[in-house]
Amino acid sequence: MGSKLRVMTEADLEQVLLWRNHPEVRRYMYTSHEISMDEHRNWFIGASLDQALHLLIYEQEDKPLGFVNFTRTRCREIADWGFYLAPEAPKGSGRKLGNSALNYAFFELALHKVCGQVLGFNERSIEFHKALGFKEEGRLREQHFDGSQFHDVVCLGLLKYEKQSPAEIK
Ligand SMILES: CC(C)(COP(=O)(O)OP(=O)(O)OC[C@H]1O[C@@H](n2cnc3c(N)ncnc32)[C@H](O)[C@@H]1OP(=O)(O)O)[C@@H](O)C(=O)NCCC(=O)NCCS
Structure with a gap:
């Protein structure tokens, strides 16, 4: 029980689309239009075949x-x-x-570095990355166009040896 990550399956498609299309989620994504089930399913089929991609579901108490x-x-x-x-x-x-995600990244996927790219106005996510130990590595000025405005993209990175061990995590 507790918190865990597991691999996303086709059975999660509907649930993930509901989260992804929520206005408080999609406004912070590079693609911010409302996604249809067909588009979502096609993305999932392609992504599942791509060895470079890991799609995961975060669960608390199996929810x-x-x-x-x-x-x-x-x-x-x-x-x-x-x-x-x-x-x-x-x-x-x-x-x-x-x-949970960083433990998965460093200990299951054996990564050396995790990188985040955050739209400049998503201050919550920038603070969130920093709270997890990420360092700000640069700001790509006006790097994203949302159809009406340009936005900066903030690059953050965390190295495995900067990550606290699982035992130290709150
Ligand atoms: C970003 C997200 C995962 C944070 O989740 P959350 O449950 O609010 O985070 P927590 O309450 O666990 O807070 C963790 C840290 O995040 C930061 N944080 C959370 N809410 C914040 C806010 N409103 N303003 C500033 N920092 C905030 C703080 O550093 C906080 O640490 P603290 O509680 O010790 O101060 C969540 O808001 C989310 O899913 N946002 C929409 C999607 C998104 O933006 N994804 C990232 C795209 S790059």
Whole structure:
């Protein structure tokens, strides 16, 4: 019991789409339009075949409460991550999701580094990364266009040896 991550399956598609389309989630994503089930299913089929991608469900007491992905774009040891909680997740779930995901990244996937890219106005996520130990590594100025405005993208990184051991985690 407690908190855990497991691999996402087709049975999670509907639940994940509901979270992903919630206005308080999609406004912070690079693609912020409302996603249809067909588009979502096609994304899942492609993503499941891609060895560089890990799609995961975060659970507390066996209840699905969030989505996490890791994508190895540069080499096997370094991945970008993305995540969102169920809108109804209780306060404090983010830190638990983050710690579970980072343990998975460093100890299951054996990564050396996890990288986050956050839209500049998503101050909560920037603070969230820093609370997990990420360091701000740069700001890509006006790097994202949302259809009406340009936004900065903040790059954050966490190295395995900077991560607290599982025993030290709250
Ligand atoms: C980002 C997210 C996972 C945080 O979850 P959460 O449950 O609010 O996080 P927690 O309550 O566990 O807080 C963990 C840390 O995040 C930061 N944080 C959380 N809410 C915050 C807020 N409103 N303002 C600033 N920092 C905040 C704090 O550093 C906090 O640590 P503290 O409680 O010791 O101060 C969640 O809000 C989410 O899913 N957001 C939408 C999707 C998203 O933005 N994904 C990231 C895209 S890059």
